[in-house]
Amino acid sequence: xxxxxxxxxxxxILDPQGEAVRQALATLDGVEVERVRVGKYIEVExxxxxxxxxxxxxxxxxxxxxxxPVMEDxxxxxxxx
Amino acid sequence: xxxAVIEFPGSNCDHDFYHAAKHALxxxxxxxxxxxRDLSGFDVVILPGGFSFGDYLRAGAIARFSPIMxxxxxxxxxxxxxLGVCNGFQILTEAGLLPGALTLNHGRKFICxxxxxxxxxxxxxxxxxxxxxxxxxxxxxxxxxxxxxxEGTLRRLNGxxxxxxxxxxxxxxxxxxxxxxxxxxxxxxxxxxxxNVAGMMPHPERVVEKALGGEDGLLILxxxxxxxx
Numbered sequence: 001x002x003x004x005x006x007x008x009x010x011x012x013i014l015d016p017q018g019e020a021v022r023q024a025l026a027t028l029d030g031v032e033v034e035r036v037r038v039g040k041y042i043e044v045e046x047x048x049x050x051x052x053x054x055x056x057x058x059x060x061x062x063x064x065x066x067x068x069p070v071m072e073d074x075x076x077x078x079x080x081x
Numbered sequence: 082x083x084x085a086v087i088e089f090p091g092s093n094c095d096h097d098f099y100h101a102a103k104h105a106l107x108x109x110x111x112x113x114x115x116x117x118r119d120l121s122g123f124d125v126v127i128l129p130g131g132f133s134f135g136d137y138l139r140a141g142a143i144a145r146f147s148p149i150m151x152x153x154x155x156x157x158x159x160x161x162x163x164l165g166v167c168n169g170f171q172i173l174t175e176a177g178l179l180p181g182a183l184t185l186n187h188g189r190k191f192i193c194x195x196x197x198x199x200x201x202x203x204x205x206x207x208x209x210x211x212x213x214x215x216x217x218x219x220x221x222x223x224x225x226x227x228x229x230x231x232e233g234t235l236r237r238l239n240g241x242x243x244x245x246x247x248x249x250x251x252x253x254x255x256x257x258x259x260x261x262x263x264x265x266x267x268x269x270x271x272x273x274x275x276x277n278v279a280g281m282m283p284h285p286e287r288v289v290e291k292a293l294g295g296e297d298g299l300l301i302l303x304x305x306x307x308x309x310x
Binding site: 040065 | 138139143174175180181182184185186187188227229230263
């Protein structure tokens with residue numbers, strides 16, 4: 001089982017990196033960019049074939065390491081294969 | 082007092098702290114590799130600065146899974162002193178031994194500079210030799226030192242007198258201009274609920290003798306040696 005994990009900063013947490021990217025994007029002609037938030041994308045391959053078992057394991061991974069609950073949210077997408 | 086200086090792959094202030102504890106304080110001091118599992122006999126455990134595990138994922142996130150960290154947690158639970166500086170502070174928050182988190186400086190720059198710090202409480206093992214309100218000068222050197230915590234956590238830290246140090250100006254005023262990294266309420270260091278675990282972004286171990294440009298770090302480190310009031 002493969003999974004994609006997307007980690008994003010919680011709303012309200014200042015994202016200096018996103019702001020730097022927004023400023024750079026603003027120099028592109030004809031593009032109006034109001035806000036950019038930069039997050040992380042993580043691919044995980046698991047030995048677990050059962051989707052619910054995989055989700056349980058992935059949630060634990062996110063809670064313990066992949067995301068910091070103080071400042072980040074996460075989303076898990078299971079992918080076949 | 083016997084000091085343990087924990088070394089992770091990527092720690093780079095470990096020798097500074099060894100020098101400070103061993104030679105400036107005159108205490109028995111040992112390096113302890115992160116794969117070790119025993120801290121018995123040590124009174125003070127130091128998590129030094131650096132870039133443990135390359136700061137991969139988040140600063141401190143990987144280090145907290147090192148075998149020694151379970152023992153650091155046990156040492157803390159027993160009431161033993163734990164001091165995390167810079168990356169050590171980041172590791173302590175990642176490990177849940179201190180609340181909140183440390184993230185990218187609001188100005189996006191790595192800042193290496195002397196900071197004025199106001200002592201917010203004398204009721205701690207790292208500030209008991211100082212008086213509340215005293216301004217000391219200790220350098221910071223970090224990219225991810227912006228302390229953040231939810232409102233409830235900040236309220237508890239303030240209410241329980243667990244804020245150790247705040248960035249301030251030369252007169253001791255806590256202002257936005259004096260805040261180098263955008264930290265919530267200018268917080269530079271905090272204490273655990275049990276008051277025996279401390280984390281701070283500034284580096285006291287870098288200013289322990291005149292040749293290093295200052296001695297204010299000794300005010301903090303000597304506090305560890307002095308008996309509780």
